Amino acid sequence: MDSRGSPRWPADIGPTFLSEEQIQQRVAELGAQVSRDYAGQDLVVIGVLKGVLFFMADLLRAITIPVCVDFLAISRYGAAEQTRGVVRLTKDLNEPIDGRHVLFVEDIIDTGLTTHFIMRTLRQQGPSSLNACVLLNRTRRRLIDVDLAYVGFEIPDYYLVGYGLDFKERYRNLPHLVKYERNRSG
């Protein structure tokens, strides 16, 4: 607790990387750009759970044209034995996208492996067009090139948490983006 009695974030939460204001300003710009580019078109905006949650909510409210919204979820690579198979959808789309314009929205792209899988999966469903929008683009470890129509921020090789991004499912609810520093002394 701090001197005012408010709970404090743990010591491994580092300095702010992007403030709420910086994020909101850029998201508003992206929303305006998407609204211009897709004006008059049948657009389905698709996010992949769970990291995209806050970005998706803010981006959608910054888009000023009518859109349909849907979500996907996929299995993640990890230590658990059950994840040692191959990536698969754990939640499929509810909206049909055949013949429609699709904007895939993601919180962060790192290696490109996840995005590549999702874009390939979406493409197989026959959309009229398919573009990707990402809040954070970290290219240092990029293995698979992915065409990104909309990029919020180019970021260096920091591990970031907050605004939907997690470390072991924690810190998603921070309203801004901070550097996660595991061994940071408190």
Added chain:
Amino acid sequence: MADDAQTRRRGVFAHPSEEEFARILDFYQIAWEYEPRTFALRWDEHGNVLEAFSPDFYLPEQDMYVELTTMEPRLMTKKHRKLRQLQKLYPDINIKLLNRADFKGLMLKYGLDEDEGLVGPRGQPPKPE
């Protein structure tokens, strides 16, 4: 496409980090080959190869080689020199170096950062010549 059984073949990989990397590629259904090609870097006056370099992975769909190392940065001088020489002699080759920090970042992302065997306190030893 390499099947998952390939990654279970113990002894194929020079280091546990490479086996983990292969598992990640398998998980995301990215085709890969392990050390499929050796590039000559230096020859003697008779044309005998004095120095060569075999990148760890080749991703055929991306036409990209990946060299993965968890060596400490202070031990990387020779590897960097070899990579520079490779790019000079074979400018059309697309190669990506994932260093110790990159791999640790990947492990952090996948929640495997506490597995000391994957990175190790001192990193992997240099490959024998």
